[in-house]
Amino acid sequence: MKKFFLLLISxxxxxxxxxxxxxxxxxxxxxxxxxxxxxETNFGQSTWHFxxxxxxxxxxxxxxxxxxxxxxxxxxxxxxxEKATYTVADDVQYDGSLTYETYFVNAYYYPVIEAxxxxxxxxxxxxxGVAEAGWNNVxxxxxxxxxxxxxxxxxxxxxxxxxxxxxxxxxxxEYRYFQTSDYVVDVTALGKFVDSQxxxxxxSLVKEF
Numbered sequence: 657m658k659k660f661f662l663l664l665i666s667x668x669x670x671x672x673x674x675x676x677x678x679x680x681x682x683x684x685x686x687x688x689x690x691x692x693x694x695x696e697t698n699f700g701q702s703t704w705h706f707x708x709x710x711x712x713x714x715x716x717x718x719x720x721x722x723x724x725x726x727x728x729x730x731x732x733x734x735x736x737x738e739k740a741t742y743t744v745a746d747d748v749q750y751d752g753s754l755t756y757e758t759y760f761v762n763a764y765y766y767p768v769i770e771a772x773x774x775x776x777x778x779x780x781x782x783x784x785g786v787a788e789a790g791w792n793n794v795x796x797x798x799x800x801x802x803x804x805x806x807x808x809x810x811x812x813x814x815x816x817x818x819x820x821x822x823x824x825x826x827x828x829x830e831y832r833y834f835q836t837s838d839y840v841v842d843v844t845a846l847g848k849f850v851d852s853q854x855x856x857x858x859x860s861l862v863k864e865f
Contacts, residue, residue, distance in 0.1 A: 678865065683715040683727070683828070685860030691735050691754070691853075697838075698848045702740050706754055709735035713860070715762070723767065729760040729783065733834075733854070737794060752794030752801065756836070758810050760785035766818070774820035779830075781814040789839040789852060806839040808852075818862070826862040831855070 691706045711734065717727025737750040762783035768776065790805035816830025835853040 679719045681717050681719065681725075681727075681862055681864040683713075683717065683729075683860045683862045685713060685828070685858060687711040687713065687731075687733065687832070687856045687858040689733055689735070689834075689854045689856040692851050694849045694851050696847045697850055701743050701745075704740050704750075704849070705738040706735040707738050709733055711756075711856070713858070715860075717762075717764075719864070723765060725764045725766075727762045727764070729762055729785075731758050731760070732756070733758075733856075735854075748796050750794055750796050753792045755790045755792060756787050756810075756834075757790070758785055758787040758834075760810070760812065762812075762814070764814070777818040777820075779814075779816055779818060783812045783814070785810045785812075787836045789836060789841070789849075791841050791843065794843065802843055804841040804843070806841055808837045808839045810834065810836045816858075824864045826864070828858075828860040828862055830858050830860075832858055 687710065689709050689711060691709065693703050693705050695703045711732055713729060713731035715727045715729035717725050719725045733756045735754045737752045737754065739747050739749050741747050760783035762781055764779050764781035766777060766779045768778060786807060787810035788805050788807050790803070792803050793801045794803070795801035812832055812834045814830050814832050816828055819827045819829070821827055833853070833855055838848055838850045839852060840848050
């Protein structure tokens with residue numbers, strides 16, 4: 657989380673310089689995400705379930721034409737643990753959270769030129785980056801809490817629509833699919849977790865310079 661505050665401070669210092677350049681933009685917003693269940697494959701006896709979660713994101717980008725843009729994005733998402741189901745035992749309720757702190761390079765394509773309709777500018781995109789998948793204070797009623805994380809590659813695809821609020825200010829509403837490679841955390845033993853993916857509804861304010 658500290659990394660995001662440092663990034664926000666750095667961006668605030670850069671804004672006066674960006675305002676003098678054409679084509680740059682900043683973007684920030686919130687997300688609501690739906691995580692898939694994650695099987696553990698080192699032992700093959702459990703599947704972990706999570707509640708839906710919220711997140712936030714911040715990006716700095718540049719338009720290279722009316723139809724193409726690239727950006728650097730940082731995002732944070734958090735999901736509370738629900739339970740673990742076992743093939744050889746009863747379900748167990750867990751407390752704690754799963755977090756993703758991710759840094760992406762994104763590319764976007766806008767097939768409709770913005771001047772045609774201020775309320776209808778669909779777009780799609782994709783991003784590649786690095787995510788830190790973290791288990792935070794995870795425990796059940798009979799266990800100690802444990803915390804661990806792993807850095808893995810991440811991928812996302814986006815489909816959305818841009819609405820012009822006023823000149824230079826926009827609202828993006830989009831769907832995102834997010835996935836990481838398998839990650840390993842030490843949960844009393846090294847567990848390897850697969851199907852690390854979720855689906856998100858995301859809303860962002862975009863300021864173009």
